[in-house]
Amino acid sequence: MSKKVPLYIDGEFVASKSEQWIPVTNPATQEVIAEAPVATQSEMEAAVESAREAFKTWKEVPVSERARVMMRYQALLKEHQEEIAEILAQETGKTFEDAKGDVWRGIEVVEHAANIPSLLMGETVENVARKIDSYSYTQPLGVCAGITPFNFPAMIPLWMFPLAIACGNTFILKPSEQDPLTPTRLVELFEEAGAPKGVLQVLHGNKEQVDFLLDHPDVRALSFVGSVPVAEYIYRRGTENGKRVQAFAGAKNHCVIMPDANKQQVINNLVGSSVGAAGQRCMAISVAVFVGAAKEWIPEVAEAIAKVRPGAWNDENAAYGPVISPQAKERVEALITQGEKEGATLLVDGRNCKVDGLPNGNWVGPTVFSNVTPDMEVYKTEIFGPVLCATEVDSLEDALELVNNNPYGNGTSIFTASGAAARKYQHEVEVGQVGINIPIPVPLPFFSFTGWKRSFFGDLHAYGKQAVRFYSETKTVTARWFESDIDEVAGPNMSIN
């Protein structure tokens, strides 16, 4: 019998009373390794009620004590990094190295959350008027919620709850139903780190549970990461209900290759950033834009990508794992077929990929198209598979025009030896995260994760100072103290100030 994933409500891991359960499968074998409940109405209500009650006391806990919970949590996550990565690898199929990276990027956010006292500091100005001072405080909002995708089951929950809770809020997490075991382990360790009862709750399920959080009047802010249509829906419904919403969505990330770039660096970096993690990264490079004579390198890029193979999480020779589900495999393969029909040149074909000893895995081999044009579906759609589309342009200006016309704006990179070309690209490109000779420019947590255009709906981004603003309110005080022995009491003040 497979493991039943518990809910986490009011400081207890509880068995759901749900009659609906979602199978969690190992994508390399299709073995059902667990079942996640679809939380019932009363379980959802209990989670919100507990989070609301816990907020009353948690917000009064001194900020340095809240920071210490994060310090202990960081230490525990580091101690258990490999164990968490193993759970993660089994439910996502990621290679062990990649799974450890997923956990590590989350640990870095917890480190950032441990700096919460200085992040919360407000502003002060003395003598805004005669003998009057103004100063601001940062106060928590109340109950916040987070809905996370399957592709980073450690990092993305850790983008959210540690910072929200460090700010003094309480938090309800609704992880992806496709890989709920990793977040469960993260939450067990959070409890072990000394997080008081009720500050964090976990509900499992799908649309119905998300809608409950979107509509519940006690939920003040909602963080979402996932696909574009769901992000747009969540942003609209949440904001209509008067909530603060940040919704991170899909992408189509371009890498611009100038002819003066270091060819070997370009090839090595394109392999990892396009097919690594089976292309299931929102910052994966899915379009390589070869400028001028750089197009001569396309055959060598294709040759290098053709050499890498997917495999099991613990196979040290595997470059990446399976895609998450049979449906995802079918979708990626259908897009490859469509690209071929639309006239792109299929240089490396990853369809019908087999891995020895694992006949049921959702394997997609590395795939490379050249002669891709912007009207093709393989260019327009986020494939979310190990597929690189190569395209050619004549100049840096043409590359900028192509990238800026794309509706997404999550990440981009340029490979060049020219500072002037890099400066022009970084300045003119309409994308929120730019790498210069770095393929996947994911900012560290003291910056923010700043996707633009249809890759992000909202104002304040994940982690960094922006997340602290997202999870808090600013209260500004204007104060005057009378020295009654010294000052004479003035008459009535008739001005509006």
Ligand code: NAD
């Ligand atoms: P998804 O949108 O299918 O699911 C994300 C979450 O939303 C899950 O918890 C799911 O249960 C819930 N959900 C699904 N359908 C819903 C609906 N109709 N109403 C309400 N909630 C719903 O995304 P996914 O397939 O798990 O993740 C992959 C996507 O996430 C890709 O598009 C990827 O680019 C994107 N992503 C973006 C970022 C970023 O920072 N921009 C990071 C990681 C992943």
